[in-house]
Amino acid sequence: MACRLEKTVVMVGMMGAGKSAIGRALAERLGVPFLDSDAEIERAAAMSISEIFARDGESFFRRRETEVIRRLLEGAPCVLSTGGGAFLSERNRRLIAERGVSVWLDADLDLLWARVRNKDTRPLLRTDNPRETLATLQDQRVPSYAEATLRVMAEEGLSIEAMTQRVLEAIRAHEGVFTCPA
Numbered sequence: 001m002a003c004r005l006e007k008t009v010v011m012v013g014m015m016g017a018g019k020s021a022i023g024r025a026l027a028e029r030l031g032v033p034f035l036d037s038d039a040e041i042e043r044a045a046a047m048s049i050s051e052i053f054a055r056d057g058e059s060f061f062r063r064r065e066t067e068v069i070r071r072l073l074e075g076a077p078c079v080l081s082t083g084g085g086a087f088l089s090e091r092n093r094r095l096i097a098e099r100g101v102s103v104w105l106d107a108d109l110d111l112l113w114a115r116v117r118n119k120d121t122r123p124l125l126r127t128d129n130p131r132e133t134l135a136t137l138q139d140q141r142v143p144s145y146a147e148a149t150l151r152v153m154a155e156e157g158l159s160i161e162a163m164t165q166r167v168l169e170a171i172r173a174h175e176g177v178f179t180c181p182a
């Protein structure tokens, strides 16, 4: 009999760290649903993240983000990828700790930048110097991400499958995430 997931695995970390891609692959490996808070916010609003930021502002987005995270954590254990700003809020961190296990996907700036530079879907990076903005955000956010239960380091050249395997090993080694028959 297979092991049962007891807690929702919540991916946190910077834009481009791989939360959405690794979260999806991990859910598939575990045979549990995959949820992405950004996708849920977009679906509920019938607008893209960029449109929400432009029309209603970031603070509106953050309120929706908290509501969505709270609602998604009430369901059966699954994999939940959050947006890069979600884990900055103490309230969100508390909600996540109550029902889930948080996994910080950490990556250095060069790798993050390589992954986000050609996409214009992230409104916070629409600045005159988006690389610099990304660096500043990372510096500001690392202390919050460091509060995650687990940290898994991404590396250039590590495939989505290999990174997913690393995350799987980290959560397997952590008490209370799975129950397995004796």
Ligand SMILES: Nc1ncnc2c1ncn2[C@@H]1O[C@H](COP(=O)(O)OP(=O)(O)O)[C@@H](O)[C@H]1O
Binding pocket: 013, 014, 015, 016, 017, 018, 019, 020, 021, 022, 081, 115, 116, 158, 159, 160, 161, 163
């Ligand atoms: N381990 C990896 N190897 C190669 N590409 C990756 C890896 N992880 C993520 N990516 C790619 O990097 C980009 C950003 O990943 P994404 O999952 O959207 O990050 P996040 O949700 O953390 O912002 C996507 O194009 C994704 O396919």
Ligand SMILES: O=C(O)C1=C[C@@H](OP(=O)(O)O)[C@@H](O)[C@H](O)C1
Binding pocket: 013, 014, 015, 016, 019, 020, 038, 049, 082, 083, 084, 085, 086, 121, 122, 123, 124
């Ligand atoms: O870092 C952030 O504050 C944000 C990250 C984005 O998600 P990803 O981290 O999945 O790109 C998205 O939630 C929004 O653009 C804000």
Ligand SMILES: [Mg+2]
Binding pocket: 019, 020, 021, 038, 081, 082, 083
């Ligand atoms: Mg994402």
